[in-house]
Amino acid sequence: MQQQAATEKNAPDAGKAQDVHVDLIAVVAAVNGCEPCALTIGEADTLPSGPFELGHRSLQSGLRAWVERQTGHPLGYIEQLYTFADRDRVGDEPQQRVISISYLALTRDERAPASPARRWRSWYDYFPWEDHRAGMPPLVSDLIGPALRQWAQSAGDGSLRAERGQRIAVAFGFDDRPWNEELVLQRYELLYEAGLVAESRRGRPEAGVAPMPGRAMVLDHRRILATGIARLRSKIKYRPVVFELMAPAFTLLQLQRTVEALAGRLVHKQNFRRLIEQQELVEETGEMAADTGGRPAKLFRFRHAVLAERQAIGTKLPLTRS
Amino acid sequence: MQQQAATEKNAPDAGKAQDVHVDLIAVVAAVNGCEPCALTIGEADTLPSGPFELGHRSLQSGLRAWVERQTGHPLGYIEQLYTFADRDRVGDEPQQRVISISYLALTRDERAPASPARRWRSWYDYFPWEDHRAGMPPLVSDLIGPALRQWAQSAGDGSLRAERGQRIAVAFGFDDRPWNEELVLQRYELLYEAGLVAESRRGRPEAGVAPMPGRAMVLDHRRILATGIARLRSKIKYRPVVFELMAPAFTLLQLQRTVEALAGRLVHKQNFRRLIEQQELVEETGEMAADTGGRPAKLFRFRHAVLAERQAIGTKLPLTRS
DNA sequence: CTCCATTATACTCATTCAGAGCATAATGGA
DNA sequence: TCCATTATGCTCTGAATGAGTATAATGGAG
Structure with a gap:
């Protein structure tokens, strides 16, 4: 892809433009009950991953293919996290370089049964602090x-x-x-x-x-998981991504518990409702919640229209109208 | 790196785990006068870039090496932007896949003279809108x-x-x-x-x-530049990165003009000062500015301490103290 | 049936912050 | 001396935020 650009450069003395092995790694997140979870495969604590291959149309589709193959779990929302090389590689003079491209994926916990090949585990098993x-x-x-x-x-x-x-x-x-x-x-x-x-x-x-x-993970997967958690904790504050983790209809308390699970801290109930409502992120379905003890709650659904209406919210500069 | 993980998977039917060519691409940004600029190389509109090689200790150091070799410009602040594959590749069945890892780098315009090999050009030559x-x-x-x-x-x-x-x-x-x-x-x-x-x-x-x-660029470089601009416009709002683009001492108006250049819009002068001062991002040097017409202005420097003191600022959740 | 625990939901109040504008202070040049 | 220009301090208003009070529906225990 960069041949054209590359021809204009003086050749570097040291390196040979050796090819590289590329791995795709997924942090697949869901909130089950009140626990934020990551999807792992196999016996060891391992994130779904696999090499980028000729047959893949794109990086994302390659990732989807691997995760579905390994876990049977189809992915919805995906975003790229970070790309790094040779993390914690030891030994001398690697003959082959390895690059890992990591992604964050959000899903609802599917009813598919746990199996040795696929297992949800709480974030806080890995990061109790x-x-x-x-x-x-x-x-x-x-x-x-x-x-x-x-x-x-x-x-x-x-x-x-x-x-x-x-x-x-x-x-x-x-x-x-x-x-x-x-x-x-x-x-x-x-x-x-x-x-x-x-x-x-x-x-x-x-x-x-x-x-x-706190459980360790294979290779540097725990670091990748940490990156994913950090990204998600940050993102829920300025983008309506929580709803990717919710059932189609939910009560405001369920929504709140999900946010709390992700953020790892409690929020003020009344203010939380105020925030959600004044931003018009949700609309009533008309139904009431199948009782959860106490007064019945209205059920809401995400207003998908907001995705188109607003591309961003927060700002932090003293801007002029003009 | 992922061998261990990979052994646990069923092999995919389609793909061969073919190796891949990896390119590093840099959006090097500076603000010269009141114009936000990107560094380009060669005659065509091309961002500095080159292949990731065996001799490189890490992705970032590979990028630094390429940019310094091609432009003579040493890089300070660097952050990763995005990784993509095969953008706008045409033709059938590529035999070799290409991955591009893009970075955003911030520097001060160095006094080094322009040359055919290196040239600053305003963002708005490429994106007049x-x-x-x-x-x-x-x-x-x-x-x-x-x-x-x-x-x-x-x-x-x-x-x-x-x-x-x-x-x-x-x-x-x-x-x-x-x-x-x-x-x-x-x-x-x-x-x-x-x-x-x-x-x-x-x-x-x-x-x-x-x-x-608006000028076009080689390959998909204009898209990468757009990604870099977007990231920087977003980031100046919650992280003190503007200072990477400033001289060691500056007036508040210079700082404001820099922010305005990046954001592509004007800010309210008095409120801008209030924001900067109440966040204690800067401290007086004691000197006054070499006159710029009008009342002399105090010179400030960035308080590097804030980098350690605060790791983040903004929040957007109704949190409880507890 | 009554009381109570539990959750839902509606308001209020104080504080902070953001957008906007006014006013005054220094400077150099016409 | 007056004026254009920039620097800098301060006020005012409305919106958003943190926190708390009050009331409404439920089901279950007694």
Whole structure:
């Protein structure tokens, strides 16, 4: 594709334009009950993935093909997450480079039964420190905080110590800082750097502190999952993507619980309703909810029209009308 | 990298896991005076790019190497934009797939002289309809509007007609809708679909309407540039990235002009200052500006500390304190 | 049947923030 | 001296946000 452009350049001295193996990886998310889940395959904790092949019309269709083949689960909404190369590759002089293109996909949990080939697992099995719906988990202040602080102190350089301390405080909301639920990746990477997750100890049997609670995943899949969670937590705030995870009809409380599951924190009920309604994201179906204990609730559906009506909402610049 | 994962899957029927050629492409942005610019190389309108090679330590370092080699311009801030495959590839059954990984890089215009190998060109040479600093350009209502509406009307299906009309109105702010400066890519893609840019007419000499004003670029580089502009216009609203484009010391008006250049629209001066100051993004240097006509202005510098202090700002959920 | 736990839903109130505009302060040049 | 030009401080209004109070329907326990 770039031949034309490439001809205009001086050739690089070092490299050969070696071809590359390309993998497609999916973070498939759904909210089952009140738990946000990711789809995994096989026995190990592995995200659906497979190589990009000649038969694929596009990257996305290649991804869809792989996920459906591996899990039987058709994908709806898809967005690209990130592309990276050779993460945590060890050894010398790789003969072949590998590139991973990751995607975030949103679906409703299908009734298809779990099988060895396909399994939903809660995000918070992998990231127990990310669920703040019942307040800050004791894990954070009792285990993670001390372990990270010890790591920070272990730095020889004073300024490095300070910098680590700062990063820790910002990422985990220590020292009276607010908890920012979007910093999923930063938190994971801090723990990784500090040798506090299993993935960063592979191949080097350190004696240090025990790894923090939370399931590890194959290769760098947990990092990819963290990226997906972060993206979704951010995106629900300015785009109506939650509805990709909802049944066709739902109560406002169900919607709220779904948002809370994703964000890992609680929202104010009345204000949540106000927000949803004044943005006209939903309309009444006319039906009432099959009782969930208490006064019956109206059922709503997503107003698909908003997708066309508004392409974006938020702004943050002092703009002039003119 | 994914071998382990791949072994667990059933093999796909169609594809062979053929290797792929990977290209790195950079949108290098700077604001020169009051014009937002992109760096191009060679005679044609081409973004710096080159293949990912064995000698590269990572994708980013490969990109840096290519851009420095081709333009002599060292890169500072870099972020990944998007990865795509085989855009506008024509012909049958490609024997080799090509993947392009695009990046957005921000720099200050360096004093290095222009040369045939390297040239800054205004964004708005390529996208004249994107500059609304002097109000909506006549081009939009006089040329683009009519041409797009004609395209919409040419649709056989009535619902397709309506859908196109809606997309056009949202993207370009017709029918009393607000202009949304972030929809750069959507606007370009509409024009592309409608056959109103040179890129979508290559290889098919249509008789229809003339293409809209604005320079074309090689291959799909204009689409990539549009992606970069859109990302930057969005990002300046919630992350302090503008400062990557500023000299070490600057007046608030210079900062404002830079933001306006990027956003393609004017901002309210007093409110802009209020925003910058109350967010404590800058601090006084103590110096005053070398006169620019009128009362002398204080010089400011970016408070680098904020990068560590705050990892994100905006939210949009009714959160509880708890 | 009554009381109560539970959820739904409607309002109110205070605070903050964003858009807009007015007013005043320095400067250089006509 | 007056004026054009830019810098900078401050006010005002309306909308959005965080938080809390109050009332409406349910079903189940007693």
